[in-house]
Amino acid sequence: MTPTSRNLSVNFYRLLLAFPAGLALANLLAAALAIGLFKFGMAQSEAMTLGLLAAYLAMPAWMLWIYCTANLAWLGAKGLLLGLLCAIVIYFP
Amino acid sequence: MTPSIRQHMAWFHTWFGLVIGFLLFSVFWTGTLTVFDKEFDRWMHPESRSVQSQCCSLTAAQLETVLLKVHALAPEPANIRFHLPTARTPMPSVRITEHDNTLKTYYIDPDTGKALPGEYTLGGTGFFFPFHYKFNIAWMNVGYYMLGIAGLAMLTLLISGVVLHRKLLAEFFLFRPKKNRARSLLDLHNLSSVVALPFYITITFSGLLILFSIYFQWATLTAFDGDKAASQKAMSGFINLPPSGFVENDNQKLAALKRIPAIVQAREAAWSAALGEHTTADAINIRNLGDSNALLEIRRVFPERSIGMSTHTDTFLLHTDELLHAHEPKPIKSFTHWITGLHFIQFDHAALRVLYAIGGLLGCVMIHTGFLFWLESRRVQHHTRKLSGFAVVQALSVGGTLGMMIATAAFLVANQLIPHHVANRATLETDVFYSVWVLAIVWAFINAVTYKSKQWLTPTWLFTALCALAWLLNQINTGGMVTALRLQEMNSFAIDVGLLFMVASGVYAARKLTAPARVSRLNKEAFECN
Numbered sequence: 179m180t181p182t183s184r185n186l187s188v189n190f191y192r193l194l195l196a197f198p199a200g201l202a203l204a205n206l207l208a209a210a211l212a213i214g215l216f217k218f219g220m221a222q223s224e225a226m227t228l229g230l231l232a233a234y235l236a237m238p239a240w241m242l243w244i245y246c247t248a249n250l251a252w253l254g255a256k257g258l259l260l261g262l263l264c265a266i267v268i269y270f271p
Numbered sequence: 272m273t274p275s276i277r278q279h280m281a282w283f284h285t286w287f288g289l290v291i292g293f294l295l296f297s298v299f300w301t302g303t304l305t306v307f308d309k310e311f312d313r314w315m316h317p318e319s320r321s322v323q324s325q326c327c328s329l330t331a332a333q334l335e336t337v338l339l340k341v342h343a344l345a346p347e348p349a350n351i352r353f354h355l356p357t358a359r360t361p362m363p364s365v366r367i368t369e370h371d372n373t374l375k376t377y378y379i380d381p382d383t384g385k386a387l388p389g390e391y392t393l394g395g396t397g398f399f400f401p402f403h404y405k406f407n408i409a410w411m412n413v414g415y416y417m418l419g420i421a422g423l424a425m426l427t428l429l430i431s432g433v434v435l436h437r438k439l440l441a442e443f444f445l446f447r448p449k450k451n452r453a454r455s456l457l458d459l460h461n462l463s464s465v466v467a468l469p470f471y472i473t474i475t476f477s478g479l480l481i482l483f484s485i486y487f488q489w490a491t492l493t494a495f496d497g498d499k500a501a502s503q504k505a506m507s508g509f510i511n512l513p514p515s516g517f518v519e520n521d522n523q524k525l526a527a528l529k530r531i532p533a534i535v536q537a538r539e540a541a542w543s544a545a546l547g548e549h550t551t552a553d554a555i556n557i558r559n560l561g562d563s564n565a566l567l568e569i570r571r572v573f574p575e576r577s578i579g580m581s582t583h584t585d586t587f588l589l590h591t592d593e594l595l596h597a598h599e600p601k602p603i604k605s606f607t608h609w610i611t612g613l614h615f616i617q618f619d620h621a622a623l624r625v626l627y628a629i630g631g632l633l634g635c636v637m638i639h640t641g642f643l644f645w646l647e648s649r650r651v652q653h654h655t656r657k658l659s660g661f662a663v664v665q666a667l668s669v670g671g672t673l674g675m676m677i678a679t680a681a682f683l684v685a686n687q688l689i690p691h692h693v694a695n696r697a698t699l700e701t702d703v704f705y706s707v708w709v710l711a712i713v714w715a716f717i718n719a720v721t722y723k724s725k726q727w728l729t730p731t732w733l734f735t736a737l738c739a740l741a742w743l744l745n746q747i748n749t750g751g752m753v754t755a756l757r758l759q760e761m762n763s764f765a766i767d768v769g770l771l772f773m774v775a776s777g778v779y780a781a782r783k784l785t786a787p788a789r790v791s792r793l794n795k796e797a798f799e800c801n
Contacts, residue, residue: 212494223505238426
């Protein structure tokens with residue numbers, strides 16, 4: 179495999195990872211923000227809308243970040259940490 | 272050595288733009304057409320121009336005439352949705368959904384009760400508009416997800432483009448048409464990107480925001496503890512009352528329908544008093560007519576003098592006139608309605624709509640010049656190394672961009688040529704669109720593989736000729752621009768003007784393409800080969 183074709187494959191794998199991972203993280207963030215803000219007294223529809231706006235703004239940046247990060251292990255660790263934080267907000271009673 | 276962020280972005284912008292560009296072009300092209308979707312409806316359905324009601328509200332008697340006509344057309348509907356007249360659609364339109372999910376659409380003359388079947392053509396609102404947001408693919412929401420990928424890709428491509436082009440402001444003023452072809456194309460790509468950058472960001476972000484319930488389905492359901500009904504009620508004011516199973520007789524149904532005009536007038540008066548200006552309903556929805564749980568929704572979705580798309584909806588239990596829910600969006604939700612309203616552009620401002628269309632066309636230019644730059648910068652290299660990628664990308668570029676434009680023009684010509692009495696005429700029109708598009712792609716591939724020249728010139732002339740033919744046929748069939756001016760029917764007049772603009776642009780582009788290019792010997796060799 180030539181270096182060029184290896185770079186091409188790696189970049190395409192990154193792209194394939196970036197989209198679903200970005201969307202999944204954005205969904206987690208939107209839900210966590212909505213639930214968190216609702217618990218702090220904001221109206222449910224307003225909290226959800228604010229969560230969605232934040233997630234929409236974060237999503238393209240995340241995708242590029244996932245795509246640009248060379249170290250997949252480090253990227254996975256950070257993604258898991260964020261996912262864990264969101265899951266605590268969502269599922270912690 | 273680890274590549275820099277800019278190198279990452281360069282690769283991403285070049286290759287991802289190439290892969291997703293075809294999808295983006297079709298979204299931008301149909302989006303531009305959708306700016307004038309209701310105008311296309313008038314142009315493509317000439318008989319609907321003759322139904323004129325007093326713009327833009329109905330009297331109680333007129334509304335009752337329309338409702339009774341709908342009852343006669345569909346005595347047992349699952350859902351009836353009215354759109355009340357506006358300046359752009361000067362007659363009430365009705366969409367009736369039967370219990371087997373078949374859909375019928377009509378325009379109804381509120382004075383005489385005469386109904387015009389909407390099946391004559393899908394027009395702009397039935398074809399270009401759904402193509403813009405779901406590529407006319409309804410199966411498993413695949414079309415919506417394709418659009419989501421395209422939208423997110425567009426946002427990321429814009430970000431990566433900005434990172435790539437550090438001299439953003441300088442590129443705004445830089446266009447060197449006399450330089451070599453690749454340089455000129457890159458200048459044009461940069462110029463068309465920078466000049467409308469805020470428009471692209473706004474339109475892409477707002478487009479994605481509209482479809483939040485699909486892309487953020489999990490988040491929305493989770494935040495509402497899995498209660499879909501509660502999330503729909505809170506987010507969009509939608510109430511779903513299941514049918515009780517108690518079916519009412521025909522007289523009870525008629526009595527319920529006859530009460531609607533008074534309810535609508537009462538709500539309009541209440542809205543006007545609350546807002547301090549004359550306010551009218553623009554849509555009425557009746558669900559499960561005939562069941563004792565029948566619901567009446569009165570919506571003020573697109574106030575013409577406001578950018579924000581409103582979801583002020585009042586929902587009544589039809590048979591008791593009981594107000595179940597009056598949906599008033601709160602400030603943050605209202606802000607998102609303002610953003611989505613920027614995308615829907617239903618406000619009453621013709622000049623702004625033209626600016627949107629120019630923005631959309633600039634987007635098409637940006638995507639198309641992106642393809643052309645990719646081709647031109649690799650022409651010699653691919654020719655020297657005998658790589659086949661050039662031919663594939665060139666064929667896809669021709670078929671995906673010009674092919675789509677030709678298919679659109681063929682769609683309009685088919686609309687003018689297919690006789691009125693032909694069964695499934697609307698389906699025939701769309702068949703023409705897809706057939707021509709596929710043929711254009713096949714032609715482009717054959718041409719690219721057999722190294723024929725005139726890859727761009729022939730389709731450009733074909734597009735121009737089809738636009739001219741569509742314009743000419745409309746003049747012959749309906750009297751065209753002269754009749755439109757005489758009747759003050761500016762909707763179809765606008766489409767005729769647009770077609771003439773396309774003809775002029777096509778002629779200009781074709782003349783430029785026939786001009787001899789100043790290229791080097793190697794480039795010339797590659798040019799002739801490819």
